[in-house]
Amino acid sequence: MNNSKTYSPPRSGCDSCILDGLGLCNLAIDCGRERPPKGGRANITQGEKTQNAKRTIFSQNEPVETVAILCDGWAASTLRISKGRKQILSFLLPGEMLTFRALFESGRYHSTEAITPVSYRVFDQSQFRNAMFASQNIFDRIMAGYSEERCRADQMIVDLGQRSATERIARLLLDIWTRLEKSGKVKDNSIAFPLRQTHIADATGLTNVYVGKVLTAFRNERLISITGRTLTMLDIDKLRRQAA
C-alpha cells in the first residue's frame, strides 16, 4: 500500500473502534491500521462527516439511510418527550456506533446530538447489513456491541425506577469512566469530561439543581474532582459503593 498517497491520520476512536480489524473502514485502511481487502477498498459506500458542538447529527423520525461510527468527540442519543422535556438515552464515545437500532430500522427513533465537535463515519445501511449477513465474525462483533446497548437500556430503567439521585449520578460517572478506561483514555487518573450539569440532568431524570448538589457532595467527600473539562477520580471504590 502506498501510504504517501493515501495516508490519513487515525482518529481518537480508532483504537477502540467497534469495526477495528473487520476490513470495513476505508479510513483504517488509508492510515495503515488494516490491510486492504482485494480491490484495495472496503466494499461499502462510506464517507466522513463532521459536526459542531451542540448541533444535531441525526434527527428523530428522519429516514435511516446510513449507520454511523463516532470517530472523534462526544455525542448523545436523545429523545424528545412531551411537555418540552428531553431524555438522554446514552452518551456516545469515540469508536462507538451512534445507534445499533439504525441497522434494522427505516426511521430514526431518537436524535443524535454532538456534545463536542465530532467527526463520524457513515456507511450505507443496506450494504453494512449485507456485510453482517455475509460474515459471522462481523455479525458477532456488532451483536456484542448491540448487547451493551441493551444493558444500558436495562440500567436506565433501574435508574429511573429505583436508584436515588446519588446512585444514578455515581453509576453514570462510573459507566463513562469504565468505557474510557477500556479504550485506554484514562491518563493520570483523569478523563476528558465535556458534560455539563444539564447533560447529566437529562440523562438521569433529575433537575440541574439536584445534579449540582450531588456533584458538590461528591467533591466534598473527595470522590471526584471536576476541573474545566477534566474529571479526576479520587476514590473509585467509594464511588462504586455510592452507585449501588
Add this chain to the structure above:
Amino acid sequence: MNFEKQLAWPCRDCSVRDSSFCRNLIDRSPSDSPSPQNQLSQIFMRANKHEVVRENKERQFSGPFVLCKGWAYRFYRFPDGRRQILSVLIPGDLFSAFSLYSPNPNFSVQSATEISVCQMGRDGIKQKLTENATLFEAFGRLCSSEIADLTSTSIGLRHGSAASRITDFVQRLVKRMSARGIRISANVFPLPFTQTDIADATGLSPEQVADAIHDLRKNGVIDLSNDEVTVLDAAKFEYCEPFSVS
C-alpha cells in the same frame, strides 16, 4: 435454573407461534414432532412460580429461552434486596433476543405463574441466521424492538403521578397482548401480577400502587383485580398518555 424437563413437542398446537419470533424458526408441521427440516435443538421445560434464571450465573444460557405458556418477568436485583422489573414476558417472548450472544445473563427471571419454556440451541439459530436473509432481518428487528420497549419503559418511569405510571405500564402490556391475540374478552386481559410486582415495575411503593388502582377504578379508566385488567372506558384509557414520545 429451576426447570422440570418436558418431553412432548408442544409447538404443533402453540397459539402464539404465528405471532411471535418462533414463526421464523419452527416449521408448521402437522405431526406430533418437528419436521425433518427443522434442525433446531429444542428442550421444553416447565417451572412453577419461582425464580427460574439468576443473574451472572455462568453458562446458564446455552441457548435463548422462549416463554411458551404462562407469565414471567425479567428483573434486576440490588445487593440490598431492592428489585426493578425490567420487562414483562408474555407467551411467545424470548427472555432476551440478546441472550443468543450473551451466555451469562445480567438479569434474573421470575415466573409469575406456572410456565412452560423452550430452550433453543444457540449454534442452530446462529447457523440459520447466516443462511436465511429473512430470518436475519427478523432477528435484527426483534433486537430493535426489545430496545424500543425498554426505552419506552424508561420514559414511562418519568411520569410524575402513580396513576400515570400504572396506566402507561398497562397500556404497553395491553398493546403487546393484543398483537399476540392474548385476551380474555374484548376488554379484559390477563394480568397475573401482585401489587408488589406492579410496584417493582413502576418504581412505586405497594401502597402508592393500591391507591392509584383505587383511583383508576373510581374514575372509570381500568380495573385491576383477580389477575385481570378490565378496560372500563377505552377512550379514557387511551387518552391517559400525558408523557408520550413526541
